[in-house]
Each structure stands twice: as C-alpha cells, then as structure tokens.
Amino acid sequence: MANIKVLVAKPGLDGHDRGAKVVARALRDAGFEVIYTGIRLTPEQIAEAALQDDVNVVALSLLSGAHNTLFPKVVELLKEKGMTDVLVIGGGVIPDADIPGLKAAGIAEVFTPGTPTSKVVDFINANVK
Amino acid sequence: MANETLKAGFDAYMAKADAASAKFPERAHLEPNRLYTPLDIEGFDYEKDLGFPGEYPFTRGVQPTMYRGKFWTMRMYAGFSTAEESNKRYRYLLANGGSGLSCAFDLPTQIGYDSTDPMAEGEVGKVGVAIDSLADMEILFDQIALDKVSTSMTINAPASVLLCMYIAVAKKQGVPSDALRGTIQNDILKEYAARGTYIFPPKPSMRLITNIFEYCAKYVPKWNTISISGYHIREAGSTASQEIAFTIADGIAYVEAAIKAGMDVDAFAGRLSFFWNAHNNVLEEVAKFRASRRVWAKVMKERFGAKKAKSMMLRVHTQTAGSMLTAQQPNNNIVRVALQTAAAVMGGTQSLHTNSKDEALALPTTESVTIALRTQQIVAYESGLADTIDPLGGSYYVEALTNKIEKEAWDYIEKIDELGGAPEAIAKGYIQKEIQDSAYKWQMDIEAGRRIIVGVNKFTQEEEPPKNLLRVDGSVGKLQADKIAKVKATRDNAAVAAKLAALKAACADEHVNLVPLILEAVEAYATEGEICGVMREVFGEYKAHTAL
Amino acid sequence: MDIVEEILKQNRLALSKGITAVENEYDNAVDIMTKIYTHTGHAYVIGITGPPGAGKSTLTDKIAKEFRKRGKTVGIVAIDPTSPYSGGAILGDRIRMMDLMMDSGIFIRSMATRGSLGGLSQKAGDAVKLMDAFGMDIILVETVGVGQSEVDIVKTADTTMVVVIPGMGDDIQAIKAGILEIGDLLTINKADREGADKLNIEMEMMLELNNEKNAGWRPPINRTIASKDQGTEAVVDSILAHRDFLMKTGKLDDIRKARIKSEVTDMVNVRVNRYIDKNVVRTAEFDETIEKLQRRETEPYSVVDNIVSKVLK
Numbered sequence: 001m002a003n004i005k006v007l008v009a010k011p012g013l014d015g016h017d018r019g020a021k022v023v024a025r026a027l028r029d030a031g032f033e034v035i036y037t038g039i040r041l042t043p044e045q046i047a048e049a050a051l052q053d054d055v056n057v058v059a060l061s062l063l064s065g066a067h068n069t070l071f072p073k074v075v076e077l078l079k080e081k082g083m084t085d086v087l088v089i090g091g092g093v094i095p096d097a098d099i100p101g102l103k104a105a106g107i108a109e110v111f112t113p114g115t116p117t118s119k120v121v122d123f124i125n126a127n128v129k
Numbered sequence: 130m131a132n133e134t135l136k137a138g139f140d141a142y143m144a145k146a147d148a149a150s151a152k153f154p155e156r157a158h159l160e161p162n163r164l165y166t167p168l169d170i171e172g173f174d175y176e177k178d179l180g181f182p183g184e185y186p187f188t189r190g191v192q193p194t195m196y197r198g199k200f201w202t203m204r205m206y207a208g209f210s211t212a213e214e215s216n217k218r219y220r221y222l223l224a225n226g227g228s229g230l231s232c233a234f235d236l237p238t239q240i241g242y243d244s245t246d247p248m249a250e251g252e253v254g255k256v257g258v259a260i261d262s263l264a265d266m267e268i269l270f271d272q273i274a275l276d277k278v279s280t281s282m283t284i285n286a287p288a289s290v291l292l293c294m295y296i297a298v299a300k301k302q303g304v305p306s307d308a309l310r311g312t313i314q315n316d317i318l319k320e321y322a323a324r325g326t327y328i329f330p331p332k333p334s335m336r337l338i339t340n341i342f343e344y345c346a347k348y349v350p351k352w353n354t355i356s357i358s359g360y361h362i363r364e365a366g367s368t369a370s371q372e373i374a375f376t377i378a379d380g381i382a383y384v385e386a387a388i389k390a391g392m393d394v395d396a397f398a399g400r401l402s403f404f405w406n407a408h409n410n411v412l413e414e415v416a417k418f419r420a421s422r423r424v425w426a427k428v429m430k431e432r433f434g435a436k437k438a439k440s441m442m443l444r445v446h447t448q449t450a451g452s453m454l455t456a457q458q459p460n461n462n463i464v465r466v467a468l469q470t471a472a473a474v475m476g477g478t479q480s481l482h483t484n485s486k487d488e489a490l491a492l493p494t495t496e497s498v499t500i501a502l503r504t505q506q507i508v509a510y511e512s513g514l515a516d517t518i519d520p521l522g523g524s525y526y527v528e529a530l531t532n533k534i535e536k537e538a539w540d541y542i543e544k545i546d547e548l549g550g551a552p553e554a555i556a557k558g559y560i561q562k563e564i565q566d567s568a569y570k571w572q573m574d575i576e577a578g579r580r581i582i583v584g585v586n587k588f589t590q591e592e593e594p595p596k597n598l599l600r601v602d603g604s605v606g607k608l609q610a611d612k613i614a615k616v617k618a619t620r621d622n623a624a625v626a627a628k629l630a631a632l633k634a635a636c637a638d639e640h641v642n643l644v645p646l647i648l649e650a651v652e653a654y655a656t657e658g659e660i661c662g663v664m665r666e667v668f669g670e671y672k673a674h675t676a677l
Numbered sequence: 678m679d680i681v682e683e684i685l686k687q688n689r690l691a692l693s694k695g696i697t698a699v700e701n702e703y704d705n706a707v708d709i710m711t712k713i714y715t716h717t718g719h720a721y722v723i724g725i726t727g728p729p730g731a732g733k734s735t736l737t738d739k740i741a742k743e744f745r746k747r748g749k750t751v752g753i754v755a756i757d758p759t760s761p762y763s764g765g766a767i768l769g770d771r772i773r774m775m776d777l778m779m780d781s782g783i784f785i786r787s788m789a790t791r792g793s794l795g796g797l798s799q800k801a802g803d804a805v806k807l808m809d810a811f812g813m814d815i816i817l818v819e820t821v822g823v824g825q826s827e828v829d830i831v832k833t834a835d836t837t838m839v840v841v842i843p844g845m846g847d848d849i850q851a852i853k854a855g856i857l858e859i860g861d862l863l864t865i866n867k868a869d870r871e872g873a874d875k876l877n878i879e880m881e882m883m884l885e886l887n888n889e890k891n892a893g894w895r896p897p898i899n900r901t902i903a904s905k906d907q908g909t910e911a912v913v914d915s916i917l918a919h920r921d922f923l924m925k926t927g928k929l930d931d932i933r934k935a936r937i938k939s940e941v942t943d944m945v946n947v948r949v950n951r952y953i954d955k956n957v958v959r960t961a962e963f964d965e966t967i968e969k970l971q972r973r974e975t976e977p978y979s980v981v982d983n984i985v986s987k988v989l990k
Contacts, residue, residue, distance in 0.1 A: 003791065028766065028767050029762075029763045030763065031764040032765050033766045033789045034768065035768045035771050036769070037775060038775060041775065044779060045775060045778040048778045049775070049778055051689060051693055052784055053693070053787050054696065082690045083690070
C-alpha cells in the first residue's frame with residue numbers, strides 16, 4: 001500500500017502560514033500523508049527533510065517575494081541529494097511574470113492566491129511520479 | 130409599543146416572510162436574522178451600554194468630538210528596497226495629504242539579521258525597507274522633520290533597536306525624544322500566535338517590552354509603546370470575535386507583566402494602543418470596533434483598577450484586510466477597500482491604512498497607493514460617514530451584533546484565563562488551533578460555494594496577467610552589503626565592541642533596563658544584527674512547535 | 678542503486694528508499710530485509726510512548742541531542758496515527774525536530790499507522806533494522822500510546838520509556854495504568870505544572886504493586902521540562918543504567934530473543950492472514966457461505982473447522 005507523502009514547507013523568513021496550514025489540512029483530508037515543517041526553514045533543511053521522509057511531493061509556500069531565489073534552490077538541493085523524482089510545487093504571492101522562470105527551474109506548478117485546495121489535490125494526483 | 134404587542138407583530142411578520150423566503154433559498158443560510166427589532170436589544174441601557182463619546186465604556190468612541198474635531202490619521206504603510214527608495218515614497222505620501230508615516234521593514238530587519246546574514250538570502254528589501262544600522266535610518270528620514278510627523282513602525286522582536294535608531298536620528302535633527310510621536314508595534318505575543326517574526330523566547334521578550342514601557346514613560350512620553358495587534362490574527366484566519374478576544378487577552382498579559390515589573394497601571398496604560406483589521410462584512414466590523422472598546426474599558430477598570438479615563442480607552446489603528454484582496458480582477462479590490470474604509474470610519478478608528486489594489490500580486494505601485502489614499506479622502510470629505518459620531522449607534526442590528534461579539538469575546542477571554550493567560554494559551558497551541566480551525570472553515574466554505582468571493586468562485590472571467598507591478602530586484606542585497614562594509618570601516622570598532630559587551634552583560638541581569646544600552650550601541654553604529662546577535666547569545670531563540 | 682550495499686556504505690538516500698520499500702511493501706522489500714538481516718543487531722533500541730499531548734516528540738528531540746553530545750549517532754522512527762476518515766495523516770513530529778535536520782549523525786523517519794493488517798510493528802521493526810545496518814548507535818522509536826499496535830511496537834524495544842504529564846484528568850488514568858507497566862523508565866514531562874508531586878507519588882505507589890519482569894530493577898521516575906531542555910541528561914543516564922542492568926543480568930539477550938520470537942510470529946501471522954484473506958475471504962465460495970450463515974442454513978463452527986482443515990492441510 002503506497003500512500004502519497006507530501007512535505008509542506010515554508011522556506012525563508014516569511015511567517016504567513018495560513019495558506020500552508022490550510023493546504024496541509026486539505027491534503028490530509030484528501031488522504032495524503034502530510035509532513036508540515038513550520039516556518040523559517042533554509043532550503044537545505046527542506047531538502048534534507050524531503051530525503052529522510054522520501055516524500056513524493058514538496059509543496060513550498062512563500063509570500064515574501066523571495067521565491068525566485070529560494071524555490072529553485074530547493075529543487076537544486078533535492079537533485080544534489082538524488083531526489084530526482086520529487087514533484088515540487090509552489091504557492092503564495094507570486095507574480096505571473098515569475099512563473100515561467102520558476103517552471104524552467106523545476107517547479108512543476110505555481111498556485112497563486114484564490115486557488116481552491118481541490119485544484120492542488122487534483123494536480124498532485126495527476127502528476128505525482 | 131409594549132413588548133407583547135411587538136412580539137405578536139413580529140411573529141406575524143415572520144410567518145409571512147418565511148413563506149416569501151422560499152423563493153430565495155441561497156440567502157436562507159445567513160447567520161444574522163432577517164430583521165432586527167427592539168426585541169433583539171431587550172434591556173438596552175443607553176448610559177450603561179453606550180455612554181457618550183469620550184466617556185466610559187467608550188462604545189461610541191474614545192474622544193468627545195471624534196471626526197468633528199479632526200479626521201483620523203491617514204497613515205499609509207510603506208517601505209521597500211533601500212532606505213533611499215523608501216524615503217522618496219514617504220515624502221511623496223506626505224506631500225499628497227498623508228498625515229503620518231508607517232514604516233514597513235523587510236523580514237531580515239524584523240528578525241534581527243543584517244542583510245549580509247545567510248538567513249537573509251533572497252529576502253533583503255522584499256516586504257519592506259532594509260535597515261542594518263543607524264546610517265540607513267538617517268537616510269530613511271532624511272528631510273522629514275521628526276518633530277512634525279508621527280511615525281508608526283511595524284517592528285516587534287527588535288522594536289527596542291529600531292526605536293533607539295529613531296531616537297538617535299531625531300537627536301541628530303535636534304529633536305528631543307520627548308517631542309517624538311509615533312508607535313512601535315512591539316507585540317510579541319501575536320508573533321508567536323499568528324505572524325511569525327519572533328526572535329527570543331517569551332520571558333526575555335516580555336522583559337524587553339516592559340523595559341520599553343518604562344523607558345518611554347520617562348523619556349518618550351508621547352510615544353505609543355505597543356500596538357496590540359488583532360490585524361494579523363484576523364489575517365491568519367480568525368473570526369471578528371476571535372480577533373478582539375485574543376488581542377485583548379494579549380493586552381491583559383502585557384498589563385500584568387508591567388504591573389509585575391513594578392509599574393503603576395495608570396503610568397503606562399494610556400500609551401497602549403491597538404491595531405484592528407477592517408474586513409469585508411461592514412456592519413460586523415463596525416460592531417467589532419464598538420464591542421472591543423467596551424471590553425477593554427471594562428478590563429482596565431474592573432480587572433486592573435485603572436483610575437484615569439485614558440487608561441481605559443482602546444485607541445486603535447486600522448488596516449484594511451490584506452487577505453481579502455484578490456489576485457483575480459484586481460480592480461475589484463478598490464471597491465472592497467472602500468467598503469472596509471467605511472467600516473473602520475463608522476467604527477471610529479484613530480488612524481487608517483488602506484491597502485492598494487495590487488497587493489495580492491506584489492508590492493503596490495505609486496499609482497495604486499495613491500488610489501488607496503484617495504479612497505480615505507473620499508470617505509472623509511464626500512461620503513458623509515464622518516459627519517456625525519458613531520452613526521450606527523442605536524441601530525437594532527448593530528447594537529445586537531455589538532452585544533453578541535462582546536459576549537463571544539468574553540467567553541474566549543474566560544477560557545484563556547482558565548488556561549493561565551495568553552502566553553500559556555499560546556504555548557499550549559490553543560489560540561493557534563482556534564485560528565487555524567476558523568481559517569480552514571473559511572476556505573472550505575469558499576470551495577463549497579457557501580461563501581462567495583466575487584471574481585474568485587463566482588463571476589469569474591478570463592483575464593490578462595496584470596502589468597506594471599512593482600519589482601524589487603536582487604541588487605538590494607548587494608547595496609546593503611556595501612553600506613554595511615562602509616559603516617564597519619568608518620566607525621570606532623573598539624567602541625562598538627565595548628558597547629556590545631556592556632549590553633551582553635546587562636542581558637544576563639534581569640533588573641537592568643536594556644533600552645539605554647541598546648541606544649548607546651546604536652549610536653556607535655553597531656548593526657542591528659550585531660545587537661540582536663548579542664541578545665540571541667544570552668536569551669536563546671524561540672522555536673515554534675505548533676502542530677496542525 | 679543496490680539499496681543494501683549503499684545502506685552499508687551509509688548512503689542516506691538508500692536508507693530512505695529502503696524504508697519506503699518496506700513501508701509500501703514494494704516487491705524488493707523482502708529481498709532487502711533478507712540481505713540486511715545479518716548486518717543488524719548492533720544498535721540499542723529505545724521505545725518512547727505516552728498519551729497524546731505528553732510532549733513525546735519534544736522530549737525525543739532533546740534525548741537525541743543528548744546522545745549526540747555523548748558521541749552517538751541516532752536514528753528516530755516517529756509514528757503518527759492515520760485518520761480513519763480520510764486515510765490521510767499529519768506526521769507532526771518533524772516540526773519539533775527541525776533543529777536536528779542538518780546533523781548527519783541523525784536520521785528521522787515519520788511513519789503513519791495506515792491501519793494495515795497488523796503490519797505496522799513489522800514495518801517499524803524493519804525501519805529500525807535498516808537504521809541499525811546503516812550504523813546508527815541509538816534508535817528511538819516514538820509512538821502515541823493509545824492503540825495496542827502502537828504499544829506493541831515500543832514494547833519490543835531494549836528499553837521502554839513511558840512519558841506522562843501532570844494534570845491530564847481522570848480519563849488519562851486508564852491509559853496510564855495500562856501503559857505504565859510496560860515502562861522500564863517513567864518520565865514526568867512538563868514537570869513544572871501543578872500536580873507533578875502528586876503524580877510522582879501515585880506512580881511510586883503503582884510501582885510498589887507491580888512488576889516481576891523487572892526483578893532487580895526499579896523503574897526510575899525522572900522529571901523533565903522538555904521544552905526548556907531540563908532533565909534530559911538524567912533521562913539519558915537512566916536509559917544507560919537500564920542498559921547496563923540488562924547486560925549485567927543477561928536480560929538483554931532474553932529481551933532480544935523475545936523480540937525475535939515476536940517478530941517471526943508476527944511475520945507468520947501476517948503471511949497467514951494475507952493467505953487467508955486472498956484465498957478464503959475474497960472468494961465467491963466464502964460469500965456464499967456467509968449467505969448461508971445468514972439464512973441459518975449452517976453454523977459457523979463447522980465452517981471454521983472446514984476452512985482451517987483446508988488451509989492447514
């Protein structure tokens with residue numbers, strides 16, 4: 001029996017965790033196993049947690065505007081650790097103009113404010129490796 | 130009309146209306162009653178429940194004249210990138226009729242890291258201005274006369290450091306500290322519960338707060354030493370009642386801490402201020418403002434035995450709800466902010482920040498900030514909402530709602546008392562859990578269509594991605610690094626080391642007020658990271674362990 | 678990647694993938710566990726359990742740090758319950774252990790109970806073996822002491838610690854009574870709360886009544902305030918004292934023998950249960966028998982005899 005494991009993490013210094021917590025609960029209620037790491041994490045901590053729990057998905061949330069630096073760094077570190085089959089998704093206050101760059105850096109999808117949690121669930125179910 | 134006659138009339142009305150409402154099933158779930166009558170405020174006592182403006186229990190407002198004396202302070206929260214850039218925005222806002230400043234600091238500044246700290250990577254200048262040392266603060270307030278303007282600073286864990294920088298800049302301008310007017314947020318409890326920019330554990334944090342109360346009572350008497358904030362609790366997803374209940378519970382904890390430190394309640398309570406959120410539901414918000422004043426007045430008088438009227442007044446700054454802005458159809462946000470402004474004004478706020486329409490997407494542009502400021506001016510000068518005090522006082526609905534919110538708030542405060550007060554309730558995760566449950570319910574209501582957000586889950590449309598968003602580029606980090614290097618090359622490093630050593634020694638002795646030592650370190654151009662670093666060494670760091 | 682070979686070379690990714698294989702019952706799981714077995718038996722295993730809200734994961738975090746200070750490497754298996762409604766779970770322990778994340782002498786794995794056919798203790802046991810083979814000196818297994826299967830897991834540890842807190846009210850008494858007796862060590866966490874002294878006395882009294890298993894060993898009662906890292910050193914000292922006791926008296930061998938016995942028994946049970954589930958329960962014939970039973974055309978005793986004689990032929 002293989003359940004989908006999701007790490008919900010907030011990189012950087014941003015403390016706005018309403019969205020991350022709501023998503024974490026919604027994912028749990030959709031039948032996923034969710035590891036919520038809390039706020040103020042370095043990309044290194046997130047990648048290491050993802051490795052130790054061998055998660056299928058890393059969901060990053062950030063509202064401070066530091067996403068262009070921190071999201072790609074998480075992807076890079078995951079690759080370095082050999083976690084090549086992890087689906088990395090992101091959410092938060094992210095301007096449309098930044099999305100192509102983030103996708104090119106390996107973020108599979110970016111969810112902006114107003115996205116229903118069901119959309120995140122559907123995306124994970126459809127794209128998890 | 131006698132109550133029995135009224136009751137009979139009401140029942141007859143309801144029977145008819147129930148039959149008619151079958152046509153509007155989608156409105157049937159609404160929580161308020163369809164109609165409010167004197168039956169809903171039975172026992173209403175004008176003098177006891179409302180009183181006159183400026184009089185206990187201050188339901189109708191804290192000043193006798195309210196906006197007939199002067200409008201609320203139109204205080205726009207701003208700050209991004211470098212001190213130079215933010216200084217330009219401040220001077221623009223003051224030139225356009227803004228009546229107070231409100232400084233937004235970037236996250237490294239709020240968490241006590243220099244811009245060069247590895248933890249600051251990617252965050253420098255992003256959500257506010259980067260301040261590393263007194264040198265940055267001098268630029269931030271360049272050509273702004275600090276004896277004329279009142280300045281609010283959204284700073285909590287390192288509030289003492291930024292306040293000292295402000296005092297030091299004023300001194301250089303020749304303005305004595307007793308002439309300074311403004312506010313520091315300085316509310317650490319809600320950082321643990323909802324906002325996340327804490328540094329130290331609760332005990333030393335509470336010490337810093339009472340140190341500031343004491344210092345300001347002596348040297349900066351016109352300064353609001355704390356802004357006890359419900360805003361972020363609401364943003365994190367709480368209800369209106371939870372917003373005021375959890376915040377007033379925090380307020381009770383601060384008052385208790387100061388009294389325990391040996392202060393007389395009337396010596397500091399008049400400088401406590403509050404910070405509310407102006408949310409979407411206009412009349413609920415008006416009732417919330419009114420209820421909160423009544424609760425605080427009773428707390429101060431009955432629980433703490435305050436004697437001065439000023440100690441019992443809940444003076445409030447308000448910000449329109451950032452989390453209610455939508456990324457979809459952003460122009461709709463202008464309308465939302467206008468309604469939220471109306472709520473804050475009818476609720477009797479002392480100052481107001483209005484959000485800009487593009488803030489669900491990025492930091493606001495000058496154009497969108499101007500619209501937000503104009504919104505306040507239109508409400509003030511054109512709408513008539515500010516023409517008379519507490520215009521909704523006596524409305525059956527608003528009075529009933531005020532009573533209901535007050536009751537819910539008391540129930541929560543009682544529960545928190547049982548848990549041992551706000552710091553304990555936060556340590557146990559109780560407050561966080563209540564907020565999270567409300568946030569989750571809100572989201573699920575939207576997803577199930579039980580709550581409509583225009584443009585998000587109804588009346589949606591395809592739209593072009595918005596243009597002209599303000600962007601803070603990555604070069605700010607480099608600029609700040611250069612400035613820090615320059616400061617460190619030109620200051621007297623031996624003096625800095627001595628000041629930091631003195632501060633460190635004082636941290637270990639809980640009877641010493643740290644503010645004068647921090648001021649000395651600031652004036653020697655120690656960086657914020659160095660000062661907070663010394664305190665981190667002694668105090669340790671707080672780790673949030675709240676589970677879901 | 679040859680998972681076993683890489684685990685023995687202390688490859689963290691391999692360890693993680695190995696645990697996933699046993700957790701998800703991948704095809705290669707049996708192969709991995711077969712090859713790894715001879716490389717196990719070096720780690721000292723400590724079970725930590727107690728009622729919800731006792732602060733077990735914070736305490737586990739502090740104990741892990743204390744062992745690191747003493748030069749030991751530490752593996753942690755933290756088990757959280759799966760929601761019976763959604764099948765999902767919040768694995769909440771890692772948030773309390775984020776400090777440990779960048780320490781290469783530590784490896785933390787969260788697991789959900791998943792309500793499988795009694796396979797949880799086997800999976801957790803396999804995870805422990807993989808960490809053991811990887812070279813962790815100390816392995817902490819942490820579960821909520823509510824369900825029988827969770828209690829079973831920690832029961833098989835070399836040393837079992839039960840964590841309780843003051844002031845949880847009467848409803849906790851039953852849980853306490855049930856799990857206290859499995860503790861080789863008892864810890865009163867959040868000891869700065871009211872009622873710690875009273876709880877301590879109650880527990881001392883309970884110890885007077887019990888315990889043949891620990892003849893010659895009286896479970897020490899330690900007091901901690903894990904959130905402030907107070908009392909952790911004493912707890913670790915007690916753990917090591919218990920280990921010395923077990924070694925000196927030869928009981929460690931007995932415990933490990935019992936553990937192996939229980940593991941093998943469990944494995945047999947799981948395999949037999951699955952066989953029965955597949956070949957008996959999920960058959961049309963079985964459905965028909967159930968129908969017959971419902972119509973009272975037959976009775977269950979002969980049905981069971983019939984099935985068992987076929988299965989055990």
